[in-house]
Amino acid sequence: MGVLRNGKVGIRVMDLDAALTHYRDYVGLYEVAREPGRVYLKAWDEYDHHSLILKESDRAGMDHVGFKVRFASDLDDIEKRCQAFGLETHKVAAGTRIGEGETLCSVLSSGHRIEFYHDMERTGIKVGSKNPQPWPDDIHGMGANxxxxxxxxxxxxxxxxxxxxxxxxxxxxxxxxxxxxxxxxxxxxxxxxxxxxxxxxxxxxxxxxxxxxxxxxxxxxxxxxxxxxxxxxxxxxxxxxxxxxxxxxxxxxxxxxxxxxxxxxxxxxxxxxxxxxxxxxxxxxxxxxxxxxxxxxxxxxxx
Ligand SMILES: [Fe+2]
Incomplete structure:
Protein backbone atom coordinates (compact mmCIF):
# COMPACT_ATOMS: atom_id res chain seq x y z
CA MET A 1 0.00 0.00 0.00
CA GLY A 2 1.05 3.58 -0.46
CA VAL A 3 3.67 5.11 -2.70
CA LEU A 4 5.24 2.82 -5.30
CA ARG A 5 7.86 5.16 -6.70
CA ASN A 6 8.82 8.60 -7.86
CA GLY A 7 7.17 8.22 -11.24
CA LYS A 8 7.29 11.58 -12.92
CA VAL A 9 8.57 15.10 -12.77
CA GLY A 10 7.38 18.26 -14.47
CA ILE A 11 9.95 20.95 -15.11
CA ARG A 12 9.68 24.49 -16.38
CA VAL A 13 11.73 25.43 -19.44
CA MET A 14 12.04 28.75 -21.22
CA ASP A 15 12.52 27.38 -24.75
CA LEU A 16 10.44 24.29 -25.41
CA ASP A 17 12.16 23.37 -28.69
CA ALA A 18 15.65 23.69 -27.19
CA ALA A 19 14.58 21.66 -24.16
CA LEU A 20 13.08 18.97 -26.36
CA THR A 21 16.32 18.67 -28.33
CA HIS A 22 18.21 18.35 -25.04
CA TYR A 23 16.03 15.72 -23.37
CA ARG A 24 15.08 13.76 -26.49
CA ASP A 25 18.25 13.81 -28.56
CA TYR A 26 20.95 14.12 -25.90
CA VAL A 27 19.53 12.52 -22.74
CA GLY A 28 17.88 9.95 -25.00
CA LEU A 29 14.22 10.14 -24.01
CA TYR A 30 11.28 9.66 -26.38
CA GLU A 31 8.61 12.25 -27.11
CA VAL A 32 5.23 10.63 -26.47
CA ALA A 33 2.74 13.50 -26.63
CA ARG A 34 2.48 17.24 -26.88
CA GLU A 35 -0.07 19.98 -26.41
CA PRO A 36 0.31 23.75 -26.46
CA GLY A 37 3.03 24.67 -23.96
CA ARG A 38 3.81 21.08 -22.89
CA VAL A 39 5.80 18.12 -24.22
CA TYR A 40 5.63 14.69 -22.61
CA LEU A 41 8.57 12.28 -22.67
CA LYS A 42 9.56 8.89 -21.32
CA ALA A 43 12.65 6.70 -21.17
CA TRP A 44 12.89 3.39 -23.00
CA ASP A 45 12.59 1.16 -19.94
CA GLU A 46 9.48 2.73 -18.43
CA TYR A 47 6.00 1.22 -18.71
CA ASP A 48 3.85 4.28 -18.06
CA HIS A 49 2.90 6.91 -20.64
CA HIS A 50 5.43 9.51 -19.50
CA SER A 51 7.89 10.36 -16.77
CA LEU A 52 8.94 13.89 -17.75
CA ILE A 53 6.77 16.85 -18.68
CA LEU A 54 8.43 19.93 -20.14
CA LYS A 55 6.29 22.97 -19.43
CA GLU A 56 7.02 26.22 -21.25
CA SER A 57 7.47 29.07 -18.79
CA ASP A 58 9.26 32.36 -18.27
CA ARG A 59 11.49 30.74 -15.62
CA ALA A 60 13.25 27.45 -15.06
CA GLY A 61 12.66 25.07 -12.14
CA MET A 62 10.44 22.22 -11.05
CA ASP A 63 6.69 22.42 -11.64
CA HIS A 64 5.91 19.26 -9.67
CA VAL A 65 7.18 15.86 -8.65
CA GLY A 66 4.74 12.96 -8.93
CA PHE A 67 4.55 9.74 -6.94
CA LYS A 68 2.67 6.72 -8.23
CA VAL A 69 0.63 4.85 -5.62
CA ARG A 70 -0.09 1.15 -5.69
CA PHE A 71 -3.87 1.21 -5.30
CA ALA A 72 -6.45 3.83 -6.29
CA SER A 73 -7.69 3.86 -2.69
CA ASP A 74 -4.23 5.03 -1.59
CA LEU A 75 -5.06 8.50 -2.93
CA ASP A 76 -7.82 8.95 -0.35
CA ASP A 77 -5.59 7.60 2.40
CA ILE A 78 -2.71 9.90 1.48
CA GLU A 79 -5.11 12.84 1.19
CA LYS A 80 -6.21 12.27 4.80
CA ARG A 81 -2.64 11.85 5.99
CA CYS A 82 -1.51 15.04 4.25
CA GLN A 83 -4.35 16.99 5.79
CA ALA A 84 -3.60 15.55 9.24
CA PHE A 85 -0.01 16.72 8.72
CA GLY A 86 -1.37 20.20 8.09
CA LEU A 87 -1.12 20.39 4.31
CA GLU A 88 -3.90 21.53 2.02
CA THR A 89 -4.80 19.17 -0.80
CA HIS A 90 -6.91 19.20 -3.93
CA LYS A 91 -7.68 16.71 -6.66
CA VAL A 92 -7.31 17.27 -10.39
CA ALA A 93 -9.67 15.37 -12.67
CA ALA A 94 -8.48 12.58 -14.95
CA GLY A 95 -7.48 13.76 -18.39
CA THR A 96 -6.38 17.23 -17.32
CA ARG A 97 -2.94 16.18 -18.54
CA ILE A 98 -2.47 13.72 -21.38
CA GLY A 99 -2.39 10.12 -20.18
CA GLU A 100 -2.98 10.93 -16.51
CA GLY A 101 -5.80 9.78 -14.27
CA GLU A 102 -7.09 11.57 -11.20
CA THR A 103 -4.28 13.32 -9.36
CA LEU A 104 -3.96 14.38 -5.73
CA CYS A 105 -1.97 17.60 -5.34
CA SER A 106 -0.41 19.37 -2.40
CA VAL A 107 2.39 21.83 -1.67
CA LEU A 108 5.03 20.95 0.91
CA SER A 109 6.06 23.47 3.53
CA SER A 110 9.26 23.73 1.47
CA GLY A 111 7.17 25.20 -1.36
CA HIS A 112 7.52 22.21 -3.69
CA ARG A 113 4.38 20.99 -5.47
CA ILE A 114 3.86 17.27 -4.96
CA GLU A 115 1.41 15.02 -6.77
CA PHE A 116 0.10 11.50 -6.27
CA TYR A 117 -1.55 9.34 -8.93
CA HIS A 118 -2.53 5.76 -9.53
CA ASP A 119 -3.85 5.73 -13.07
CA MET A 120 -1.60 6.55 -15.98
CA GLU A 121 -1.96 5.17 -19.48
CA ARG A 122 0.32 2.16 -19.95
CA THR A 123 2.32 2.21 -23.15
CA GLY A 124 4.98 -0.36 -22.24
CA ILE A 125 8.75 -0.51 -22.46
CA LYS A 126 10.47 -0.06 -25.81
CA VAL A 127 11.78 -3.64 -25.89
CA GLY A 128 8.44 -5.19 -24.97
CA SER A 129 7.84 -7.46 -22.00
CA LYS A 130 7.92 -10.82 -23.81
CA ASN A 131 11.36 -12.26 -24.63
CA PRO A 132 12.84 -8.75 -24.64
CA GLN A 133 16.20 -7.65 -26.03
CA PRO A 134 18.46 -5.85 -23.54
CA TRP A 135 18.09 -2.48 -25.23
CA PRO A 136 15.94 -1.03 -28.03
CA ASP A 137 17.01 -0.72 -31.67
CA ASP A 138 16.51 3.02 -31.61
CA ILE A 139 18.45 3.77 -28.43
CA HIS A 140 20.03 7.19 -28.84
CA GLY A 141 21.87 9.93 -27.00
CA MET A 142 22.79 8.92 -23.46
CA GLY A 143 20.16 6.19 -23.70
CA ALA A 144 18.67 6.99 -20.28
CA ASN A 145 16.94 3.89 -18.94
FE1 LIG B 1 21.18 12.95 -7.64
Missing amino acids: RYDHVLLTCDDVAEATRFFVEVLDFHQSERMITPDGKETLASFLHITNKAHDIAFIKGPDAKLHHLAFALSSWDEVLRAADIQSRYDIPTELTPSRHGLTRGLTTYFFDPSGNRNETYCGGTFPYFDDEVVTWTADQAPKAIFYHGREMISSFAEAVT
Missing part, protein backbone atom coordinates in the same frame (compact mmCIF):
# COMPACT_ATOMS: atom_id res chain seq x y z
CA ARG A 146 14.51 5.80 -16.78
CA TYR A 147 13.89 8.92 -14.77
CA ASP A 148 15.43 8.24 -11.37
CA HIS A 149 15.06 10.97 -8.73
CA VAL A 150 15.01 14.66 -7.91
CA LEU A 151 17.12 16.54 -5.40
CA LEU A 152 15.39 19.65 -4.06
CA THR A 153 16.55 22.51 -1.85
CA CYS A 154 14.75 23.87 1.18
CA ASP A 155 15.46 25.73 4.40
CA ASP A 156 14.17 23.04 6.76
CA VAL A 157 15.49 19.68 5.59
CA ALA A 158 14.39 17.94 8.79
CA GLU A 159 10.78 19.03 8.24
CA ALA A 160 10.78 17.80 4.63
CA THR A 161 12.18 14.51 5.90
CA ARG A 162 9.48 14.28 8.56
CA PHE A 163 6.76 14.54 5.91
CA PHE A 164 8.16 11.73 3.78
CA VAL A 165 8.84 9.45 6.75
CA GLU A 166 5.69 10.10 8.80
CA VAL A 167 3.12 10.65 6.06
CA LEU A 168 4.42 8.52 3.19
CA ASP A 169 6.36 5.81 5.06
CA PHE A 170 9.65 6.56 3.31
CA HIS A 171 12.93 5.48 4.89
CA GLN A 172 15.96 7.73 5.20
CA SER A 173 18.99 6.06 3.66
CA GLU A 174 21.61 8.75 4.27
CA ARG A 175 21.88 12.19 5.78
CA MET A 176 24.38 14.95 6.37
CA ILE A 177 24.36 16.83 9.65
CA THR A 178 26.25 19.72 11.15
CA PRO A 179 29.22 18.60 13.29
CA ASP A 180 27.23 19.42 16.44
CA GLY A 181 24.41 17.22 15.16
CA LYS A 182 21.82 19.95 15.58
CA GLU A 183 20.82 20.51 11.96
CA THR A 184 20.18 18.23 9.02
CA LEU A 185 21.81 19.62 5.89
CA ALA A 186 20.96 16.79 3.49
CA SER A 187 18.47 13.95 3.55
CA PHE A 188 18.18 11.03 1.14
CA LEU A 189 14.84 9.25 1.19
CA HIS A 190 13.62 6.07 -0.48
CA ILE A 191 10.45 4.03 -0.83
CA THR A 192 12.02 1.60 -3.32
CA ASN A 193 15.39 -0.12 -2.79
CA LYS A 194 17.16 2.70 -4.62
CA ALA A 195 19.51 4.87 -2.57
CA HIS A 196 17.05 7.72 -3.01
CA ASP A 197 13.77 8.43 -4.73
CA ILE A 198 13.88 12.02 -3.55
CA ALA A 199 16.43 14.02 -1.59
CA PHE A 200 16.64 17.43 0.03
CA ILE A 201 19.62 19.65 0.76
CA LYS A 202 19.82 22.90 2.68
CA GLY A 203 19.16 25.88 0.40
CA PRO A 204 16.43 28.21 -0.75
CA ASP A 205 12.87 26.92 -0.53
CA ALA A 206 10.97 25.70 -3.57
CA LYS A 207 14.02 25.18 -5.74
CA LEU A 208 15.23 22.31 -7.90
CA HIS A 209 18.83 21.22 -7.54
CA HIS A 210 18.69 18.47 -10.16
CA LEU A 211 16.69 15.75 -11.81
CA ALA A 212 18.48 12.49 -12.48
CA PHE A 213 18.28 9.81 -15.13
CA ALA A 214 19.39 6.24 -14.54
CA LEU A 215 22.09 4.56 -16.58
CA SER A 216 23.08 0.93 -16.16
CA SER A 217 26.88 0.94 -16.19
CA TRP A 218 30.00 3.01 -15.62
CA ASP A 219 30.63 2.75 -19.39
CA GLU A 220 27.28 4.41 -20.02
CA VAL A 221 28.16 7.20 -17.58
CA LEU A 222 31.43 7.74 -19.47
CA ARG A 223 29.57 7.79 -22.77
CA ALA A 224 27.05 10.27 -21.35
CA ALA A 225 29.96 12.60 -20.64
CA ASP A 226 31.14 12.09 -24.24
CA ILE A 227 27.72 13.31 -25.37
CA GLN A 228 27.88 16.26 -22.96
CA SER A 229 31.12 17.36 -24.62
CA ARG A 230 30.17 16.36 -28.17
CA TYR A 231 27.11 18.63 -28.11
CA ASP A 232 28.67 21.39 -25.96
CA ILE A 233 26.23 20.79 -23.11
CA PRO A 234 27.22 22.95 -20.10
CA THR A 235 28.91 20.47 -17.78
CA GLU A 236 29.52 20.78 -14.05
CA LEU A 237 30.93 17.33 -13.26
CA THR A 238 32.61 14.77 -15.50
CA PRO A 239 32.27 11.07 -14.57
CA SER A 240 32.80 10.68 -10.87
CA ARG A 241 31.45 9.08 -7.71
CA HIS A 242 29.40 10.45 -4.87
CA GLY A 243 30.41 9.39 -1.38
CA LEU A 244 26.76 9.86 -0.42
CA THR A 245 24.88 6.89 -1.92
CA ARG A 246 28.09 5.70 -3.71
CA GLY A 247 26.42 6.60 -7.00
CA LEU A 248 28.33 7.07 -10.26
CA THR A 249 27.47 10.37 -11.80
CA THR A 250 27.81 13.31 -14.13
CA TYR A 251 26.19 16.75 -13.76
CA PHE A 252 25.17 18.99 -16.64
CA PHE A 253 22.55 21.63 -17.47
CA ASP A 254 19.63 21.82 -19.85
CA PRO A 255 19.29 24.96 -22.00
CA SER A 256 17.15 26.66 -19.32
CA GLY A 257 19.73 26.01 -16.60
CA ASN A 258 18.01 23.08 -14.89
CA ARG A 259 20.71 20.74 -13.63
CA ASN A 260 20.56 17.13 -14.82
CA GLU A 261 22.42 14.12 -13.48
CA THR A 262 23.23 10.76 -14.93
CA TYR A 263 23.15 8.26 -12.09
CA CYS A 264 24.26 4.66 -11.92
CA GLY A 265 24.63 2.09 -9.20
CA GLY A 266 24.67 3.35 -5.67
CA THR A 267 23.62 1.54 -2.56
CA PHE A 268 20.63 -0.80 -2.35
CA PRO A 269 19.15 0.02 1.04
CA TYR A 270 16.57 -1.94 3.00
CA PHE A 271 14.13 -0.38 5.41
CA ASP A 272 15.86 -1.84 8.46
CA ASP A 273 19.29 -0.52 7.43
CA GLU A 274 20.87 2.08 9.67
CA VAL A 275 20.83 5.65 8.43
CA VAL A 276 24.26 6.46 7.00
CA THR A 277 25.43 9.74 8.51
CA TRP A 278 27.90 12.21 7.04
CA THR A 279 29.19 15.22 8.94
CA ALA A 280 29.37 18.56 7.17
CA ASP A 281 33.15 18.77 7.57
CA GLN A 282 33.30 15.84 5.12
CA ALA A 283 30.91 17.47 2.61
CA PRO A 284 33.39 17.81 -0.29
CA LYS A 285 34.25 14.11 -0.10
CA ALA A 286 30.62 13.13 0.44
CA ILE A 287 29.49 14.93 -2.69
CA PHE A 288 32.60 14.75 -4.91
CA TYR A 289 34.37 11.64 -3.67
CA HIS A 290 37.24 11.86 -6.16
CA GLY A 291 37.85 15.62 -6.38
CA ARG A 292 37.26 16.20 -2.63
CA GLU A 293 36.71 19.90 -3.30
CA MET A 294 33.42 21.75 -3.45
CA ILE A 295 32.44 23.07 -6.86
CA SER A 296 31.08 26.57 -6.26
CA SER A 297 28.20 26.20 -8.70
CA PHE A 298 26.92 23.10 -6.83
CA ALA A 299 25.31 25.21 -4.13
CA GLU A 300 24.65 28.29 -6.24
CA ALA A 301 23.01 26.91 -9.39
CA VAL A 302 19.44 26.04 -8.41
CA THR A 303 16.33 26.72 -10.45
Whole structure:
Protein backbone atom coordinates (compact mmCIF):
# COMPACT_ATOMS: atom_id res chain seq x y z
CA MET A 1 0.00 0.00 0.00
CA GLY A 2 1.05 3.58 -0.46
CA VAL A 3 3.67 5.11 -2.70
CA LEU A 4 5.24 2.82 -5.30
CA ARG A 5 7.86 5.16 -6.70
CA ASN A 6 8.82 8.60 -7.86
CA GLY A 7 7.17 8.22 -11.24
CA LYS A 8 7.29 11.58 -12.92
CA VAL A 9 8.57 15.10 -12.77
CA GLY A 10 7.38 18.26 -14.47
CA ILE A 11 9.95 20.95 -15.11
CA ARG A 12 9.68 24.49 -16.38
CA VAL A 13 11.73 25.43 -19.44
CA MET A 14 12.04 28.75 -21.22
CA ASP A 15 12.52 27.38 -24.75
CA LEU A 16 10.44 24.29 -25.41
CA ASP A 17 12.16 23.37 -28.69
CA ALA A 18 15.65 23.69 -27.19
CA ALA A 19 14.58 21.66 -24.16
CA LEU A 20 13.08 18.97 -26.36
CA THR A 21 16.32 18.67 -28.33
CA HIS A 22 18.21 18.35 -25.04
CA TYR A 23 16.03 15.72 -23.37
CA ARG A 24 15.08 13.76 -26.49
CA ASP A 25 18.25 13.81 -28.56
CA TYR A 26 20.95 14.12 -25.90
CA VAL A 27 19.53 12.52 -22.74
CA GLY A 28 17.88 9.95 -25.00
CA LEU A 29 14.22 10.14 -24.01
CA TYR A 30 11.28 9.66 -26.38
CA GLU A 31 8.61 12.25 -27.11
CA VAL A 32 5.23 10.63 -26.47
CA ALA A 33 2.74 13.50 -26.63
CA ARG A 34 2.48 17.24 -26.88
CA GLU A 35 -0.07 19.98 -26.41
CA PRO A 36 0.31 23.75 -26.46
CA GLY A 37 3.03 24.67 -23.96
CA ARG A 38 3.81 21.08 -22.89
CA VAL A 39 5.80 18.12 -24.22
CA TYR A 40 5.63 14.69 -22.61
CA LEU A 41 8.57 12.28 -22.67
CA LYS A 42 9.56 8.89 -21.32
CA ALA A 43 12.65 6.70 -21.17
CA TRP A 44 12.89 3.39 -23.00
CA ASP A 45 12.59 1.16 -19.94
CA GLU A 46 9.48 2.73 -18.43
CA TYR A 47 6.00 1.22 -18.71
CA ASP A 48 3.85 4.28 -18.06
CA HIS A 49 2.90 6.91 -20.64
CA HIS A 50 5.43 9.51 -19.50
CA SER A 51 7.89 10.36 -16.77
CA LEU A 52 8.94 13.89 -17.75
CA ILE A 53 6.77 16.85 -18.68
CA LEU A 54 8.43 19.93 -20.14
CA LYS A 55 6.29 22.97 -19.43
CA GLU A 56 7.02 26.22 -21.25
CA SER A 57 7.47 29.07 -18.79
CA ASP A 58 9.26 32.36 -18.27
CA ARG A 59 11.49 30.74 -15.62
CA ALA A 60 13.25 27.45 -15.06
CA GLY A 61 12.66 25.07 -12.14
CA MET A 62 10.44 22.22 -11.05
CA ASP A 63 6.69 22.42 -11.64
CA HIS A 64 5.91 19.26 -9.67
CA VAL A 65 7.18 15.86 -8.65
CA GLY A 66 4.74 12.96 -8.93
CA PHE A 67 4.55 9.74 -6.94
CA LYS A 68 2.67 6.72 -8.23
CA VAL A 69 0.63 4.85 -5.62
CA ARG A 70 -0.09 1.15 -5.69
CA PHE A 71 -3.87 1.21 -5.30
CA ALA A 72 -6.45 3.83 -6.29
CA SER A 73 -7.69 3.86 -2.69
CA ASP A 74 -4.23 5.03 -1.59
CA LEU A 75 -5.06 8.50 -2.93
CA ASP A 76 -7.82 8.95 -0.35
CA ASP A 77 -5.59 7.60 2.40
CA ILE A 78 -2.71 9.90 1.48
CA GLU A 79 -5.11 12.84 1.19
CA LYS A 80 -6.21 12.27 4.80
CA ARG A 81 -2.64 11.85 5.99
CA CYS A 82 -1.51 15.04 4.25
CA GLN A 83 -4.35 16.99 5.79
CA ALA A 84 -3.60 15.55 9.24
CA PHE A 85 -0.01 16.72 8.72
CA GLY A 86 -1.37 20.20 8.09
CA LEU A 87 -1.12 20.39 4.31
CA GLU A 88 -3.90 21.53 2.02
CA THR A 89 -4.80 19.17 -0.80
CA HIS A 90 -6.91 19.20 -3.93
CA LYS A 91 -7.68 16.71 -6.66
CA VAL A 92 -7.31 17.27 -10.39
CA ALA A 93 -9.67 15.37 -12.67
CA ALA A 94 -8.48 12.58 -14.95
CA GLY A 95 -7.48 13.76 -18.39
CA THR A 96 -6.38 17.23 -17.32
CA ARG A 97 -2.94 16.18 -18.54
CA ILE A 98 -2.47 13.72 -21.38
CA GLY A 99 -2.39 10.12 -20.18
CA GLU A 100 -2.98 10.93 -16.51
CA GLY A 101 -5.80 9.78 -14.27
CA GLU A 102 -7.09 11.57 -11.20
CA THR A 103 -4.28 13.32 -9.36
CA LEU A 104 -3.96 14.38 -5.73
CA CYS A 105 -1.97 17.60 -5.34
CA SER A 106 -0.41 19.37 -2.40
CA VAL A 107 2.39 21.83 -1.67
CA LEU A 108 5.03 20.95 0.91
CA SER A 109 6.06 23.47 3.53
CA SER A 110 9.26 23.73 1.47
CA GLY A 111 7.17 25.20 -1.36
CA HIS A 112 7.52 22.21 -3.69
CA ARG A 113 4.38 20.99 -5.47
CA ILE A 114 3.86 17.27 -4.96
CA GLU A 115 1.41 15.02 -6.77
CA PHE A 116 0.10 11.50 -6.27
CA TYR A 117 -1.55 9.34 -8.93
CA HIS A 118 -2.53 5.76 -9.53
CA ASP A 119 -3.85 5.73 -13.07
CA MET A 120 -1.60 6.55 -15.98
CA GLU A 121 -1.96 5.17 -19.48
CA ARG A 122 0.32 2.16 -19.95
CA THR A 123 2.32 2.21 -23.15
CA GLY A 124 4.98 -0.36 -22.24
CA ILE A 125 8.75 -0.51 -22.46
CA LYS A 126 10.47 -0.06 -25.81
CA VAL A 127 11.78 -3.64 -25.89
CA GLY A 128 8.44 -5.19 -24.97
CA SER A 129 7.84 -7.46 -22.00
CA LYS A 130 7.92 -10.82 -23.81
CA ASN A 131 11.36 -12.26 -24.63
CA PRO A 132 12.84 -8.75 -24.64
CA GLN A 133 16.20 -7.65 -26.03
CA PRO A 134 18.46 -5.85 -23.54
CA TRP A 135 18.09 -2.48 -25.23
CA PRO A 136 15.94 -1.03 -28.03
CA ASP A 137 17.01 -0.72 -31.67
CA ASP A 138 16.51 3.02 -31.61
CA ILE A 139 18.45 3.77 -28.43
CA HIS A 140 20.03 7.19 -28.84
CA GLY A 141 21.87 9.93 -27.00
CA MET A 142 22.79 8.92 -23.46
CA GLY A 143 20.16 6.19 -23.70
CA ALA A 144 18.67 6.99 -20.28
CA ASN A 145 16.94 3.89 -18.94
CA ARG A 146 14.51 5.80 -16.78
CA TYR A 147 13.89 8.92 -14.77
CA ASP A 148 15.43 8.24 -11.37
CA HIS A 149 15.06 10.97 -8.73
CA VAL A 150 15.01 14.66 -7.91
CA LEU A 151 17.12 16.54 -5.40
CA LEU A 152 15.39 19.65 -4.06
CA THR A 153 16.55 22.51 -1.85
CA CYS A 154 14.75 23.87 1.18
CA ASP A 155 15.46 25.73 4.40
CA ASP A 156 14.17 23.04 6.76
CA VAL A 157 15.49 19.68 5.59
CA ALA A 158 14.39 17.94 8.79
CA GLU A 159 10.78 19.03 8.24
CA ALA A 160 10.78 17.80 4.63
CA THR A 161 12.18 14.51 5.90
CA ARG A 162 9.48 14.28 8.56
CA PHE A 163 6.76 14.54 5.91
CA PHE A 164 8.16 11.73 3.78
CA VAL A 165 8.84 9.45 6.75
CA GLU A 166 5.69 10.10 8.80
CA VAL A 167 3.12 10.65 6.06
CA LEU A 168 4.42 8.52 3.19
CA ASP A 169 6.36 5.81 5.06
CA PHE A 170 9.65 6.56 3.31
CA HIS A 171 12.93 5.48 4.89
CA GLN A 172 15.96 7.73 5.20
CA SER A 173 18.99 6.06 3.66
CA GLU A 174 21.61 8.75 4.27
CA ARG A 175 21.88 12.19 5.78
CA MET A 176 24.38 14.95 6.37
CA ILE A 177 24.36 16.83 9.65
CA THR A 178 26.25 19.72 11.15
CA PRO A 179 29.22 18.60 13.29
CA ASP A 180 27.23 19.42 16.44
CA GLY A 181 24.41 17.22 15.16
CA LYS A 182 21.82 19.95 15.58
CA GLU A 183 20.82 20.51 11.96
CA THR A 184 20.18 18.23 9.02
CA LEU A 185 21.81 19.62 5.89
CA ALA A 186 20.96 16.79 3.49
CA SER A 187 18.47 13.95 3.55
CA PHE A 188 18.18 11.03 1.14
CA LEU A 189 14.84 9.25 1.19
CA HIS A 190 13.62 6.07 -0.48
CA ILE A 191 10.45 4.03 -0.83
CA THR A 192 12.02 1.60 -3.32
CA ASN A 193 15.39 -0.12 -2.79
CA LYS A 194 17.16 2.70 -4.62
CA ALA A 195 19.51 4.87 -2.57
CA HIS A 196 17.05 7.72 -3.01
CA ASP A 197 13.77 8.43 -4.73
CA ILE A 198 13.88 12.02 -3.55
CA ALA A 199 16.43 14.02 -1.59
CA PHE A 200 16.64 17.43 0.03
CA ILE A 201 19.62 19.65 0.76
CA LYS A 202 19.82 22.90 2.68
CA GLY A 203 19.16 25.88 0.40
CA PRO A 204 16.43 28.21 -0.75
CA ASP A 205 12.87 26.92 -0.53
CA ALA A 206 10.97 25.70 -3.57
CA LYS A 207 14.02 25.18 -5.74
CA LEU A 208 15.23 22.31 -7.90
CA HIS A 209 18.83 21.22 -7.54
CA HIS A 210 18.69 18.47 -10.16
CA LEU A 211 16.69 15.75 -11.81
CA ALA A 212 18.48 12.49 -12.48
CA PHE A 213 18.28 9.81 -15.13
CA ALA A 214 19.39 6.24 -14.54
CA LEU A 215 22.09 4.56 -16.58
CA SER A 216 23.08 0.93 -16.16
CA SER A 217 26.88 0.94 -16.19
CA TRP A 218 30.00 3.01 -15.62
CA ASP A 219 30.63 2.75 -19.39
CA GLU A 220 27.28 4.41 -20.02
CA VAL A 221 28.16 7.20 -17.58
CA LEU A 222 31.43 7.74 -19.47
CA ARG A 223 29.57 7.79 -22.77
CA ALA A 224 27.05 10.27 -21.35
CA ALA A 225 29.96 12.60 -20.64
CA ASP A 226 31.14 12.09 -24.24
CA ILE A 227 27.72 13.31 -25.37
CA GLN A 228 27.88 16.26 -22.96
CA SER A 229 31.12 17.36 -24.62
CA ARG A 230 30.17 16.36 -28.17
CA TYR A 231 27.11 18.63 -28.11
CA ASP A 232 28.67 21.39 -25.96
CA ILE A 233 26.23 20.79 -23.11
CA PRO A 234 27.22 22.95 -20.10
CA THR A 235 28.91 20.47 -17.78
CA GLU A 236 29.52 20.78 -14.05
CA LEU A 237 30.93 17.33 -13.26
CA THR A 238 32.61 14.77 -15.50
CA PRO A 239 32.27 11.07 -14.57
CA SER A 240 32.80 10.68 -10.87
CA ARG A 241 31.45 9.08 -7.71
CA HIS A 242 29.40 10.45 -4.87
CA GLY A 243 30.41 9.39 -1.38
CA LEU A 244 26.76 9.86 -0.42
CA THR A 245 24.88 6.89 -1.92
CA ARG A 246 28.09 5.70 -3.71
CA GLY A 247 26.42 6.60 -7.00
CA LEU A 248 28.33 7.07 -10.26
CA THR A 249 27.47 10.37 -11.80
CA THR A 250 27.81 13.31 -14.13
CA TYR A 251 26.19 16.75 -13.76
CA PHE A 252 25.17 18.99 -16.64
CA PHE A 253 22.55 21.63 -17.47
CA ASP A 254 19.63 21.82 -19.85
CA PRO A 255 19.29 24.96 -22.00
CA SER A 256 17.15 26.66 -19.32
CA GLY A 257 19.73 26.01 -16.60
CA ASN A 258 18.01 23.08 -14.89
CA ARG A 259 20.71 20.74 -13.63
CA ASN A 260 20.56 17.13 -14.82
CA GLU A 261 22.42 14.12 -13.48
CA THR A 262 23.23 10.76 -14.93
CA TYR A 263 23.15 8.26 -12.09
CA CYS A 264 24.26 4.66 -11.92
CA GLY A 265 24.63 2.09 -9.20
CA GLY A 266 24.67 3.35 -5.67
CA THR A 267 23.62 1.54 -2.56
CA PHE A 268 20.63 -0.80 -2.35
CA PRO A 269 19.15 0.02 1.04
CA TYR A 270 16.57 -1.94 3.00
CA PHE A 271 14.13 -0.38 5.41
CA ASP A 272 15.86 -1.84 8.46
CA ASP A 273 19.29 -0.52 7.43
CA GLU A 274 20.87 2.08 9.67
CA VAL A 275 20.83 5.65 8.43
CA VAL A 276 24.26 6.46 7.00
CA THR A 277 25.43 9.74 8.51
CA TRP A 278 27.90 12.21 7.04
CA THR A 279 29.19 15.22 8.94
CA ALA A 280 29.37 18.56 7.17
CA ASP A 281 33.15 18.77 7.57
CA GLN A 282 33.30 15.84 5.12
CA ALA A 283 30.91 17.47 2.61
CA PRO A 284 33.39 17.81 -0.29
CA LYS A 285 34.25 14.11 -0.10
CA ALA A 286 30.62 13.13 0.44
CA ILE A 287 29.49 14.93 -2.69
CA PHE A 288 32.60 14.75 -4.91
CA TYR A 289 34.37 11.64 -3.67
CA HIS A 290 37.24 11.86 -6.16
CA GLY A 291 37.85 15.62 -6.38
CA ARG A 292 37.26 16.20 -2.63
CA GLU A 293 36.71 19.90 -3.30
CA MET A 294 33.42 21.75 -3.45
CA ILE A 295 32.44 23.07 -6.86
CA SER A 296 31.08 26.57 -6.26
CA SER A 297 28.20 26.20 -8.70
CA PHE A 298 26.92 23.10 -6.83
CA ALA A 299 25.31 25.21 -4.13
CA GLU A 300 24.65 28.29 -6.24
CA ALA A 301 23.01 26.91 -9.39
CA VAL A 302 19.44 26.04 -8.41
CA THR A 303 16.33 26.72 -10.45
FE1 LIG B 1 21.18 12.95 -7.64
